[in-house]
Amino acid sequence: MGGYLAKRALLALAVAVTVSLVNFTMVLLSGDIAVSIAGPTATYEQLERIRRDLGLDQPIVVQYLRWLGNAVRGDFGDSLFYRTPVADLILERLPVTLTLGISAIVFTILVAIPLGVVAALRPNSWIDRAALSLAVAGQAMPSFWFGLMLIVLFSVMFPILPPSGAESWEYFIMPTVVLGYSAMPAVMRLTRSGMIEVLTSDYIRTAYAKGLRHFKVLFKHALRNAVIPVVSLAAVQFGYMLAGSIIVESIFALHGTGFLAWEAMKTADLPVVQAILFVFSLFYIVLTFLSDMLNAWLDPRIRIG
Amino acid sequence: MTVQVANAAPATAAKSGPGFWRRAWRHRGLMIGLTIVAVVVAIAILAPFLTGKDPYYQDLLKRLKPPVWGGGSWDNPLGTDNLGRDYLTRLLYGSRISLLIGIAAALVAGLIGTVLGITAGYFGGRIDLAVTFLISVRLSMPVVLAALAVVSLIGGSLVVVIAVIGFLNWDRFAVVMRSATLQVRDLDYVTAARSVGCSNTRILLTEILPNIASQLIVVATLEMAHAILLEAALSFLGLGVKPPLPSWGLMVAEGKNHLLFEPWLVAIPGSALFLLLLAINLVGDGVRDVTAPDGR
């Protein structure tokens, strides 16, 4: 396990470095940080001076290394728009995004796993078809459209839920449903196919043959095995959700990290864009690493392979 | 760092032949999906013949006319938008843009992903390691954020949007193609081809590619739907294709400020988008079911 862990950790680190380089280069090449810093009133000479001062005339790799060196110490520079440290801004807004992300993944799991199990127990029954339709609809539903429709329904036509803000848990209901629904199809399908596979496997048949009770077999044996891949998928989906909350946050006026990223893009606040891309990539890498570890721990065969 | 793919198709080779077509014909979802897609494609091709109007023609005196069922007239069956353009005409022409983006972005992604995936699967070893690493890197990049960042900084246009979406979504192609190639690589006919001295390229093109085509189709449909959805999201945030192009995503975005009082402006293109995405997903699921019946 130790060797496997070290190998995986090293790989994750390599991925983190590469992805941050890609993100860094991408943002650097798409925008002109000197223009953003200098603001609309700068002269050409001022721009040149800023470029020199910031080392923007140096090779990208050199700039990247300097940025990374600061970033690992938690220093992402100052926001050009807010004029405060980027790290502070992100930390301030992370709780909202995390709350949204966690409640969305919990929602997804609470809805998708039971649905997947029920669908797997009765393949091709009406409930299976209903579950699948729900999944297909989830894949086809633009989340901004879903969010707007929910606002029309539950804030205007039947005003039972607040359309914007993050004051208390009621505020997170609609955003949670919208964000969670987008991740549901994948989790539901994987639970279903996993369950079907496990239920038709030899050891479950043996369990039944031994005369174990239906529910006990279902929950103690089948679900536990089917759920292993679902856990790692859920971790990955959670990573996607955090990064994908930008649209949901903008619709429901949740001032989380996604919204901060959106603002930063609008104002060409490149250090913030850089930092958020980095942080979300890191989240994803850590989450996949953890889910790999969990999988390896649950299923020893992986460690060898 | 395992490569995780939500909807990766099971890696079994395609089974074509009469059974395939019979199963396909009986698969209700696939048929419904294909019908809708065919209708949308027909609309896209025949748009100029279905309406005599110009999707760009604005008449500021005829702004925001409701659709017929909301008390409007048959002059503008779906009403008009905030610049007085005929909404039905824009919807019909809009199918072209949405399809174009879906197909073009899936092609870009497919090209990158397939080349990488097949190369990795076929040659294995270090090349495989490098490609797997690349896939991990790609997966770690937050797609929506990265796409938004690039488009917002360099400015959106049809080409930029297609390129960005294509370059950010090749991973699923690569994963599926890699594992499919791995499975096919050592099958008899491939080894046979190799033993008679066929070149690698030739083997890839003539032996391997046709045998994993069905999986390619499944991934392509998913990616097409994904691209259309992503374009719509970009357009919704004002960063997608440029006006006055009538993309459905852009139409939703432009109707956004009328959501509460003229909801049809959002509901109509939104429903069209939903239907098209639903159909494409149904086709993808259907092809998967038909080629690998137990792997939904």
Add this chain to the structure above:
Amino acid sequence: MAIRSIRQGGTAIAAAALVALATGSAWAGKKDDTLNIGWSRVVESNDVYFNQGVREGMIVGRLLWDNLVERNPTTGQYEPLLATSYKWVNETTLDLELRQGVKFHNGAAFTAEDVVYTLNWTSNPDNKVAVPIMVNWIKNAEKLGDYSVRINLKQPFPAALEYLNAAIPIYPHEYYAKVGTKGMSEAPVGTGPYTASNVQPGRTITLTKNPNYIVGGPKGTPTIGKIVQRTIAEEQTQVAELLSGRLDWMWNATPDTADNLRKRPNLTVVDGETMRIGFISFNANGTGGANPMQDIRVRKAVAHAIDREGITKALIRGSARVIPSACYPTQFGCAQDIPQYAYDPAKAKALLAEAGFANGLDIDLFGYLDRPHTEAIMNQLRQVGIRPNLQWLQFGPMFAAMQQGKAPFTHLTTGAWSINDVSITLRGSFAGGPWDIARDQQVIDLVLGADKIVDQAKRADLYKQVLTRINEQVYWLPLNTYYITYAFTSELDFTPHPDEVARFYQSKWK
């Protein structure tokens, strides 16, 4: 299904109980004396000197701080606020007597030190305030006594009082020196009618009535107990909040939304004048490489191709009107009787053909604010053969592109920082400074010349010459005025002003 999902969602969140969030909030408006206001624009800093003239920032600024003088929006007179009287010693020296007994929110007494510090610090170019033209006419300020100061000007500047009134609030010098701009943004301290709490820059701020506010000053005595501001990005979300009674005031409702809100019984919808004008700016000078807009015939073709009257009437409606010159009609020096270009597509086509574009041309059009309007313009340009490729950017990048000459023409608006004097626009955009993309020496000389003249009639005449030349050369194509639609609960007594600064300290519950 949706309802079921929501219930499950609710349980999920309640069960998770991840972050301790306060439940039960106060959204009651008049009943608990709290005015809930919302807008979409993010104010980057509550420190007024460090936001790019964002109107919302100025609104909050007026609640938190006071200026030296306050222009009475009805009479146009400058009334004493932190200064009790002022006197021009000569053309470049202004002496002010200050109000005594005023206290900052943190208890510090207001004295001449604060005025001197604020003016000297902000006008020092090293401190890089966001809108330097606001303070760059100040040479320095000196203390004459505990309650009297002298402001020395770099050169005669007749609009000085207007600038002092609009956007030069006085900061507590010890506090500002200690906490800096970041501290001031996060915990603002001023002398103004409201004090700040729960400040999250760019997101929300709570303002509470200042019980020790100046009595008998021109801003009056505040009556509403508490004002809670929230930033809500989407207009339709704001409207949803307003309709559900959780928001009491919003502004910048689009004309179509406004028409619908007018039908609601509990809401008051008012169209307010603003000093904002729309115009198209051309890269006539060819900065950043040759472009078709260097040819005056192409610029004139654009001017003739746009039905300014038609667009303004159909799209902007309300009190908006077409403007003949590149300034707001009430501004000092904003001449109206200058050359115009009538809507004449045939003439536009002829001009294009003459310029060698008989088959039309493809060209980038930049824009940032008023998209339906920009699109309507694009569609009219298409009719004469100019096929614009829209580059829709945010203000910052858009402005940078303009300056670097990447934008052949740009659809812009300016609110002139609410300064009722045409000098603000002309000094900013036509005096050879970094915002000047026309760079016409004749215009530059005229504008700089006018700056130094105290005789108002002569100054007005010079500005007329400038505006005439701008139109003749089509450096700018003036389009229209705007108006702002305010929508608020009918329980609120609120009066809008053309400077776009909502004066909540003068609002009352009915």
